[in-house]
Amino acid sequence: MTKSQAKQQSAADAGSEPTFVARLIADEHTSRRIADLLSESLDPSETACAAFEQPDGRWQVDVHFRNPPDEASLREIVALAGGEEIARAVTFERVAPRNWVKESLIGLRPVAAGRFVVHGAHDRDRVPSHCISIEIEAATAFGTGHHGTTRGCLLALDHLARRYRPRHILDLGTGSGILAIAAAKLFRVPVLATDIDARSAQTARDNARLNGVGAFVTAIHAADLRAPEIMKRAPFDLVMSNILLRPLQRLAAPVARQLEPNARIILSGILKSQANAALTAYRSQGLMLERSFPLDGWFTPVMVAASG
CATH class of the missing domain: 3.30.70.120 (Alpha-Beta Plaits)
Structure with a gap:
C-alpha cells in the first residue's frame, strides 16, 4: 500500500x-x-x-x-x-x-496520534502548541494520516522516541512523507525517504519543506533497496515501511541486510489477520517483536534486530 x-x-x-x-x-x-x-x-x-x-x-x-x-x-x-x-x-x-x-x-479533521497532529492548511491554527504538527498539502490525495496504518506508525514512533535515539533512518514507501517528517521532527537527524512512484517522492520533498524539515529529509525515487543512495547511507538503525503484507514479506531479507545491530523496524499495512505471516517473515531474519500497535483492524509491529 x-x-x-x-x-x-x-x-x-x-x-x-x-x-x-x-x-x-x-x-x-x-x-x-x-x-x-x-x-x-x-x-x-x-x-x-x-x-x-x-x-x-x-x-x-x-x-x-x-x-x-x-x-x-x-x-x-x-x-x-x-x-x-x-x-x-x-x-x-x-x-x-x-x-x-x-x-x-x-472536510477531514486533524488527526492526533500520540504527540503528533496531522492536519491541512485550513487547520494550521488549531494545533495545540505542545503537539508536533505535521501539515499535509490539500493537493495530496493520499497519506493524510487518517488511515489506521499511518496512525499506528505515528503511535509507534512516538513510543519509540521515549526510549530510543536512531541516527540513520529509512522510510521505505514514503508516499506523502508523513513518517519521514515525523521522524525528522522527533529526532532531528537525516531521514532517507524512498518511493517507487516519482510523484510521491516529489510530494514528500515538498511536504518536508512545508514542515520545516527539508534539510533533514532526502526523498528519492527508488525501485528497490539496491538504489545507490540507499546503499551509500546503509546500514540503518530505524526503518519504517507502511505498504502491504506481500511486499513487506519480500523485503524482509533485503531490509535485514541493511540494518545495524539492535536496529528497529516499524511495519504497517498489515491486517490483524495477517500479523503472524508478517512476524514470521521478519523473525526468520533474526528480528524479534518488541511491541505492537493494533488499530482499526490493522497491525503495526515494532521489531528489533539482533545485537550482532
Whole structure:
C-alpha cells in the first residue's frame, strides 16, 4: 500500500471535465471501514475518498471520480464493508468541475496520534502548541494520516522516541512523507525517504519543506533497496515501511541486510489477520517483536534486530 500521490492537479482542474461523486451515510465505524476498503480497492490516480462527520453525528463517505464510475462494482465493494442495505443507498451525482482532491480533504479533521497532529492548511491554527504538527498539502490525495496504518506508525514512533535515539533512518514507501517528517521532527537527524512512484517522492520533498524539515529529509525515487543512495547511507538503525503484507514479506531479507545491530523496524499495512505471516517473515531474519500497535483492524509491529 504505497500511498502514491494522485496524478497532478492539472487534469482535475481542466475546467471542461466533469467529475462524479458517490456518497453514502453510515455510523462512524462503518464509514471508516468502507472508506478504507474503497481507498485500497480503487485506482488512486482516478479517485479520492474521504469520510467525515455530519452535524447530526452520522458520518458521510464521499468518493470523487475523474470519470464515470462503475456503479455496480462500487456497490459491491461497499457491501463487503458495510452490508447490502448501505450499498443500495449509495447515491451517484455528476458535478461541475472542481479541485476534487482538495475538496475531498477539506472536510477531514486533524488527526492526533500520540504527540503528533496531522492536519491541512485550513487547520494550521488549531494545533495545540505542545503537539508536533505535521501539515499535509490539500493537493495530496493520499497519506493524510487518517488511515489506521499511518496512525499506528505515528503511535509507534512516538513510543519509540521515549526510549530510543536512531541516527540513520529509512522510510521505505514514503508516499506523502508523513513518517519521514515525523521522524525528522522527533529526532532531528537525516531521514532517507524512498518511493517507487516519482510523484510521491516529489510530494514528500515538498511536504518536508512545508514542515520545516527539508534539510533533514532526502526523498528519492527508488525501485528497490539496491538504489545507490540507499546503499551509500546503509546500514540503518530505524526503518519504517507502511505498504502491504506481500511486499513487506519480500523485503524482509533485503531490509535485514541493511540494518545495524539492535536496529528497529516499524511495519504497517498489515491486517490483524495477517500479523503472524508478517512476524514470521521478519523473525526468520533474526528480528524479534518488541511491541505492537493494533488499530482499526490493522497491525503495526515494532521489531528489533539482533545485537550482532
